[in-house]
Amino acid sequence: MATQIAVTGAVLAARGLDKSFGSLVVASGIDFELPQGARYALIGPNGAGKTTLINLMTGMLRPDRGQIFLGGEAVTALGPAARVKRGLVRTFQINALFPHLSALEAVALAVCERQGHGGIWWRRLPDYRAAVEEAHAILASLHLADDCYRLTHELAYGQQRLLEIALALATKPKVLLLDEPAAGVPRDESGALFGVISGLSRDITVLFIEHDMDVVFRFASRILVMVGGRILVEGSPDQISADPRVREVYLGQKRHG
Amino acid sequence: MASAAAPHAYLQQQARWHWVEIVFWLSTLLPFVLFPQYLQLASQIAITALFALSLDLILGYAGVVSLGHAAFFGLGAYTAGILSKFYWGEPLSLLVAGALVAGLVGYATSWIIAYFRHLALIMITLGLGLLLYEAANSASWLTGGADGLQGVRIRPLLDYFNFDLYGRTAYTYSLIVLFLAFLVTRRIIHSPFGLSLRGIRENPVRMPAIGAPSRAHIRKIYTIAAVMAGIAGALIAETTETVSLETLSFQRSADVLVILILGGAGRLYGGIVGAIIYMVARDQFSGVNPQFWYFWIGLLLVAVVMFLPNGILGGLARFTESWRRRSR
Numbered sequence: 001m002a003t004q005i006a007v008t009g010a011v012l013a014a015r016g017l018d019k020s021f022g023s024l025v026v027a028s029g030i031d032f033e034l035p036q037g038a039r040y041a042l043i044g045p046n047g048a049g050k051t052t053l054i055n056l057m058t059g060m061l062r063p064d065r066g067q068i069f070l071g072g073e074a075v076t077a078l079g080p081a082a083r084v085k086r087g088l089v090r091t092f093q094i095n096a097l098f099p100h101l102s103a104l105e106a107v108a109l110a111v112c113e114r115q116g117h118g119g120i121w122w123r124r125l126p127d128y129r130a131a132v133e134e135a136h137a138i139l140a141s142l143h144l145a146d147d148c149y150r151l152t153h154e155l156a157y158g159q160q161r162l163l164e165i166a167l168a169l170a171t172k173p174k175v176l177l178l179d180e181p182a183a184g185v186p187r188d189e190s191g192a193l194f195g196v197i198s199g200l201s202r203d204i205t206v207l208f209i210e211h212d213m214d215v216v217f218r219f220a221s222r223i224l225v226m227v228g229g230r231i232l233v234e235g236s237p238d239q240i241s242a243d244p245r246v247r248e249v250y251l252g253q254k255r256h257g
Numbered sequence: 258m259a260s261a262a263a264p265h266a267y268l269q270q271q272a273r274w275h276w277v278e279i280v281f282w283l284s285t286l287l288p289f290v291l292f293p294q295y296l297q298l299a300s301q302i303a304i305t306a307l308f309a310l311s312l313d314l315i316l317g318y319a320g321v322v323s324l325g326h327a328a329f330f331g332l333g334a335y336t337a338g339i340l341s342k343f344y345w346g347e348p349l350s351l352l353v354a355g356a357l358v359a360g361l362v363g364y365a366t367s368w369i370i371a372y373f374r375h376l377a378l379i380m381i382t383l384g385l386g387l388l389l390y391e392a393a394n395s396a397s398w399l400t401g402g403a404d405g406l407q408g409v410r411i412r413p414l415l416d417y418f419n420f421d422l423y424g425r426t427a428y429t430y431s432l433i434v435l436f437l438a439f440l441v442t443r444r445i446i447h448s449p450f451g452l453s454l455r456g457i458r459e460n461p462v463r464m465p466a467i468g469a470p471s472r473a474h475i476r477k478i479y480t481i482a483a484v485m486a487g488i489a490g491a492l493i494a495e496t497t498e499t500v501s502l503e504t505l506s507f508q509r510s511a512d513v514l515v516i517l518i519l520g521g522a523g524r525l526y527g528g529i530v531g532a533i534i535y536m537v538a539r540d541q542f543s544g545v546n547p548q549f550w551y552f553w554i555g556l557l558l559v560a561v562v563m564f565l566p567n568g569i570l571g572g573l574a575r576f577t578e579s580w581r582r583r584s585r
């Protein structure tokens with residue numbers, strides 16, 4: 001099975017994922033592939049199961065059925081931390097930060113863990129100068145350098161959304177799954193935020209969830225549409241905007257559940 | 258702000274010794290000249306401070322709540338006491354033995370601890386504590402049961418310093434051990450590992466999402482804390498030459514928690530400051546009426562948690578911060 005996937009060249013693939021919460025089916029027969037360097041948008045109405053799909057991919061939830069492949073290897077049995085170590089990293093729709101760590105400490109934490117220093121208790125953090133400077137450089141690249149000594153909970157909300165991404169970048173991801181990175185950010189600021197995302201290295205394959213269709217059409221090379229726990233359709237922005245089924249969903253002419 | 262400083266220099270600055278710390282440690286020598294008649298009490302305070310410091314590592318830094326931390330204190334105490342009774346009484350090796358036994362049990366139980374949080378964790382640590390207490394109680398052939406362990410014989414420290422009636426040796430010894438443990442603790446909290454612990458405390462859900470092995474970290478710090486509590490227990494056995502069931506009791510677990518919360522958890526000095534205030538106050542009050550003691554402690558605890566949610570040290574920090582701002 002694994003070799004079959006490798007041939008297609010997908011960095012991340014899902015095969016037949018099912019997941020239910022009791023009688024509520026939140027993922028049903030999910031199949032998709034992300035090719036290397038892609039910029040995918042995952043769209044769909046609230047409650048469609050988008051966040052759940054990210055939880056399944058990253059190991060925060062176990063699928064009832066199906067397989068997940070990362071770089072051609074099945075990772076379905078691995079826990080979240082092990083998947084991160086292999087380069088599959090996510091951010092959160094609702095900030096999941098470290099409120100009483102400074103921004104610099106938070107990112108340095110992620111860098112140290114990636115470099116395997118997380119268990120070292122006999123040396124001081126500033127002795128890992130390269131790690132600290134890398135953390136600072138990541139923050140600088142997201143325009144957070146000036147506030148990097150402030151505690152996370154003191155940062156403006158938009159800065160906290162950027163810190164979400166900074167934490168993910170500190171793990172050196174191969175695949176980055178961004179769960180509504182601009183959630184709660186004013187419309188005029190979300191453009192800048194996606195500017196940062198589109199500026200990420202092409203070595204990183206990105207899938208992002210976003211509701212603002214202008215943003216989606218601007219930054220995604222391909223779009224996955226999810227409705228009621230299923231992938232309704234996948235295609236280029238042009239195909240998606242022309243697809244009658246997608247229009248139905250977004251104009252609310254069709255009930256789903 | 259200090260944004261001009263290079264990031265690693267800024268972190269270095271944060272980890273540097275503050276003059277208040279140096280003054281504090283120098284002042285721990287004051288009892289030798291000011292209160293020579295209270296050195297036994299001072300020794301007990303140093304030991305309690307060490308015990309509270311060990312709890313701070315898991316509770317204050319990693320956010321792992323324990324209501325059974327006395328298990329390790331008692332294990333250290335009984336290990337030192339029993340070995341001295343039946344085998345040898347050399348204090349330093351007994352300290353190591355107490356640390357070892359407490360650390361082994363700490364490591365074994367850490368595999369359970371690392372899987373739980375919050376209420377479940379409180380219940381599990383409480384349960385393990387009660388379990389050990391009852392085990393010690395029923396193994397009276399070994400532990401002396403409710404009568405306490407009799408016949409603890411400790412040799413002079415380094416075969417030279419007798420454990421005198423006034424507690425000179427006891428306080429010197431306890432203070433040195435406390436200071437060494439403090440140095441280790443200080444290093445831990447300024448290390449990458451210490452940062453990871455704070456990460457677990459701040460957001461255990463995010464940790465795996467940045468690839469951090471939280472459970473391994475918790476097992477490690479829980480074992481370290483158990484070792485430190487075991488050393489504190491061994492110290493109490495050596496300096497008092499008795500071991501009672503009380504060292505394993507729920508009361509002692511609750512007391513150390515109160516001490517840490519009073520002083521301020523996660524602030525390095527919280528356990529030490531809390532131990533000083535708690536033990537001195539108890540010494541003064543319990544002469545009057547020991548039952549009344551917990552009345553005042555209850556009152557103090559409610560007041561502190563309501564008005565100084567980060568403990569006395571947290572309140573002090575806030576006070577000096579606002580004072581500094583005003584004077585600028």
Ligand SMILES: Nc1ncnc2c1ncn2[C@@H]1O[C@H](COP(=O)(O)OP(=O)(O)O)[C@@H](O)[C@H]1O
Pocket residue numbers: 021024026044045046047048049050051052053
């Ligand atoms: N842990 C859970 N237990 C039960 N139901 C859940 C859980 N997580 C999500 N759901 C439900 O699953 C559905 C899909 O949720 P989600 O994946 O968050 O949707 P989306 O991110 O697309 O808005 C929703 O109806 C939600 O209420």
Ligand SMILES: [Mg+2]
Pocket residue numbers: 050051052093
């Ligand atoms: Mg969602």
